[in-house]
Amino acid sequence: xxxxxKSKASSILLSLIIITIFPLNIIAQQYDIVIKNGRVxxxxxxxxxxxxxxxxxxxxxxxxxxxxxxxxKTIDAKNQIVCPGFIDVHTHVEDAIQKLPTAExxxxxxxxxxxxxxxxxxxxxxxxxxxxxxxxxxxxxxxxLIGHNAVRRYIMKNVFRDPTPKEQxxxxxxxxxxxxxxxxxxxxxxxxxxxxxxxxxEVVGLAKVASAYGGVYASxxxxxxxxxxxxxxxxxxxxxxxxxPVEISHFKISSKPLWGQSNMTIDLVEKARLEGIDVNVDxxxxxxxxxxxxxxxxxxALADGDSLVHVRLTDPETRKKIKEEMLKGLxxxxxxxxxxxxxxxxxxxxxxxxxxxxxxxxxxxRKQNAATEAELIMDMVDKGGAQMIFHKMxxxxxxxxxxxxxxxxxxxxxxxxxxxxxxHPRGYGSNARVLGRYVREKNVLRLEDAIRRMTSLPAQxxxxxNRGLIRTGYAADILIFDENRITDKATFEQPHAxxxxxxxxxxxxxxxxxxxKHTGQKSGQIIYGQGKTK
Numbered sequence: 001x002x003x004x005x006k007s008k009a010s011s012i013l014l015s016l017i018i019i020t021i022f023p024l025n026i027i028a029q030q031y032d033i034v035i036k037n038g039r040v041x042x043x044x045x046x047x048x049x050x051x052x053x054x055x056x057x058x059x060x061x062x063x064x065x066x067x068x069x070x071x072x073k074t075i076d077a078k079n080q081i082v083c084p085g086f087i088d089v090h091t092h093v094e095d096a097i098q099k100l101p102t103a104e105x106x107x108x109x110x111x112x113x114x115x116x117x118x119x120x121x122x123x124x125x126x127x128x129x130x131x132x133x134x135x136x137x138x139x140x141x142x143x144x145l146i147g148h149n150a151v152r153r154y155i156m157k158n159v160f161r162d163p164t165p166k167e168q169x170x171x172x173x174x175x176x177x178x179x180x181x182x183x184x185x186x187x188x189x190x191x192x193x194x195x196x197x198x199x200x201x202e203v204v205g206l207a208k209v210a211s212a213y214g215g216v217y218a219s220x221x222x223x224x225x226x227x228x229x230x231x232x233x234x235x236x237x238x239x240x241x242x243x244x245p246v247e248i249s250h251f252k253i254s255s256k257p258l259w260g261q262s263n264m265t266i267d268l269v270e271k272a273r274l275e276g277i278d279v280n281v282d283x284x285x286x287x288x289x290x291x292x293x294x295x296x297x298x299x300x301a302l303a304d305g306d307s308l309v310h311v312r313l314t315d316p317e318t319r320k321k322i323k324e325e326m327l328k329g330l331x332x333x334x335x336x337x338x339x340x341x342x343x344x345x346x347x348x349x350x351x352x353x354x355x356x357x358x359x360x361x362x363x364x365x366r367k368q369n370a371a372t373e374a375e376l377i378m379d380m381v382d383k384g385g386a387q388m389i390f391h392k393m394x395x396x397x398x399x400x401x402x403x404x405x406x407x408x409x410x411x412x413x414x415x416x417x418x419x420x421x422x423x424h425p426r427g428y429g430s431n432a433r434v435l436g437r438y439v440r441e442k443n444v445l446r447l448e449d450a451i452r453r454m455t456s457l458p459a460q461x462x463x464x465x466n467r468g469l470i471r472t473g474y475a476a477d478i479l480i481f482d483e484n485r486i487t488d489k490a491t492f493e494q495p496h497a498x499x500x501x502x503x504x505x506x507x508x509x510x511x512x513x514x515x516x517k518h519t520g521q522k523s524g525q526i527i528y529g530q531g532k533t534k
Contacts, residue, residue, distance in 0.1 A: 030070035032056050032509060038077030038480065041448050042470040043084040043455035048448065053082060055476040058509035058523075063472060075504060075511075077480050083451050084468050085112025085477030085505065086431050087458040090218075090249050090282050090410035092116060093142070094123055098132065100415040102139045104518055108498040109411075109431045109488075110454075112477040112507045113141035113527060115462055118249060118412070119220040120149030120189030124174060127181040130526050139512050141477070143462065143527030145187035145218055146178035148206060149195040158194045160303035168205055175209045182528035184462050185216030185244075190231070191223070192292075196299045200234055207242035213531025216462055218247040224289075225255035225392075226332055232265055236272045236279060246272075247461060250412050251281035251401050254289060254392040256334045262397040266404050273406070280461050282410040283401050285433050287393040288492065290344060290412070290424035293385040296377050298325045313382045326374045333392075338373045342492075345421040346386035354422040354493075389424050389492065399444055402434070408458045409434050409450075418496055425495040429488025432499035436487035447483060463530055476509035 031054040039048040040063070054062035054071070068074040088106065091114045097103065106114060116122070123129040126144055133142060151174045155167050163171065175186060186207055189195045207217045217239060221231035232248065239246035248269070253262055272279045294302055301312045301322050312318045330338065338357035346352050352360050357373050366372045380386055401407055413427030431454055439450050459468025466474045479502055486501030505513035510523035 034071035038082030117145035122147030137522035179213035425490035428490035
C-alpha cells in the first residue's frame with residue numbers, strides 16, 4: 001500500500017512538473033495563424049524566399065519553417081506571393097470613411113493602411129476625428145496629415161491676402177495642436193483655395209512647426225503644368241528652410257507641350273536629394289487626374305465665399321475676364337477645346353456624369369467652340385461645381401516617373417460607394433494596375449521593387465513604425481496574391497470594379513479578406529505621428 005501511494009505521488013508530481021513546464025494548451029496557442037507555403041516578398045526590395053509566417057496577437061512572431069499543428073488557424077498560400085499590406089500615402093477619406101468603414105475599394109486593392117488629409121484638406125480637430133474613428137472601427141489602419149487649406153480657412157476663411165502676424169501665429173498653433181494630437185505631418189494644396197492665395201513664407205512657418213514634431217511636408221504643388229519646375233522648386237525650398245522631409249504628391253506633368261520632360265522634373269528631385277534634402281514623390285499609374293471643376297477657373301475669381309463668386313460669375317465684365325484667362329490657358333496647353341475634361345460627379349444634374357465638356361455643350365445645343373464651353377464651365381461652377389477627370393498626361397511620363405526609385409504608389413482617392421457616380425478608376429485599382437500592367441505585362445518594374453514602393457518606402461517616408469515589412473515584431477498587415485492573376489478591373493468607362501487576384505488580406509493579424517471576399521472585420525488602428533503627446 002505504501003509502495004502504491006509513493007508511486008502514485010511520484011506520478012502526480014511528474015504530471016505537475018510537465019504541466020508547469022509544458023502547459024497542455026501551448027501547442028494550440030503558439031500561433032493564432034500560420035501562413036504556409038508562401039513565396040515571401042518582405043517589402044525591402046530583396047528577392048522572394050520560401051517561408052512560413054507565424055502570427056500571434058496581431059504581430060508577426062516567426063518566419064521560417066513552422067508547424068501547422070502549433071497554429072489555431074492555418075492559411076495555405078499555395079506558392080503565391082506573401083507580402084506586407086500596401087500603404088496608400090495619398091487618400092481623401094474625411095467625408096466618407098465614417099459611412100463606409102469597411103473601405104472595400106482599398107481593401108480589395110491590397111491597401112491595409114491609408115494616409116488622409118492630403119492636398120491641404122483635412123479635419124482641423126484631429127483628436128475628435130481619431131476618437132470618432134476609434135469608436136466605429138475601420139477595416140484599414142489610418143493616419144492623417146493636418147491640412148494647410150483647412151487651417152487657413154478656419155482662421156481666415158477664403159480671403160485672398162496674406163495673413164496678419166496674429167493670424168500666422170493662430171495657424172501655427174492649430175498645426176502644433178494637430179501634431180500633438182497625432183498628425184503625421186503638414187499637407188498643402190497650393191492649387192486650391194484658399195491655399196493658392198498663400199506665399200511661400202507662410203507655408204514655411206507652418207512646416208517648421210510640423211518639423212519640430214517629427215512630421216513630413218506633403219504638397220500638392222502650386223502648378224503641375226507650364227510652371228511645374230517652379231512649383232517643384234518651391235516645395236524643395238520649403239523642405240530646405242523648414243528642415244522637414246518633403247513628399248511631392250501625385251507627381252506628374254499635365255501640360256501637353258511639356259510631355260516627355262519628366263526627366264527634367266525627376267532631376268530636380270534628384271539634385272535636391274544630393275544636396276541633402278529628403279524628397280520623395282508619389283504617383284497614381286494613370287494618364288488622367290481627378291479634382292474639382294473649380295481648378296478650371298482662375299483662382300482669384302473663387303475668393304471670399306460663394307456669394308461673391310456668384311457675383312463675379314454673373315457680372316458681364318468680370319465673366320468676360322474669367323473666360324479670357326480660361327481660353328488663354330487652353331491655348332497655352334495646345335488644346336482647341338475642353339474635351340479632355342470629364343464629369344465624375346455633378347450634383348446639379350447627375351445625367352451629365354461620365355460626359356466631357358464638349359459632349360455636354362453639344363448635348364445642350366450650344367455653339368461648338370471653346371468660348372461657349374468656357375461659358376458652360378462657369379455656369380456649372382456657379383451651380384455648385386463638379387468633380388472632374390482630366391485626361392492630360394502621357395504614358396511615357398507615367399512610366400518614367402514610375403521607374404524612379406523614390407516614387408511611391410498612391411491612389412489619390414476616397415472611400416467609394418459602389419456604383420455611385422463615375423469616379424476615377426484609381427480608387428479601385430492603383431496597386432493592382434502597377435502589379436498587373438507595369439510589372440507583369442510591360443515589365444518596366446521588378447515585382448519586388450514595385451512592392452517596396454507600396455510598403456516599406458511609404459512606411460519609411462511617414463515614419464510608420466513596425467509596418468511595411470515582413471519582420472518579426474511587426475504588425476501582421478499581410479497580403480497573399482497571385483502574381484499571374486492580379487489585375488485592376490476598373491476602367492474610365494466602367495470604374496466600379498474591384499481588383500482581382502488578392503486572395504487574403506490580414507489587418508493587424510485579422511483576416512479582412514479570405515478567399516477573395518471581404519469578411520466584414522474592422523481590425524484597423526489609428527496611425528499616430530511621432531509628435532503625439534497623449
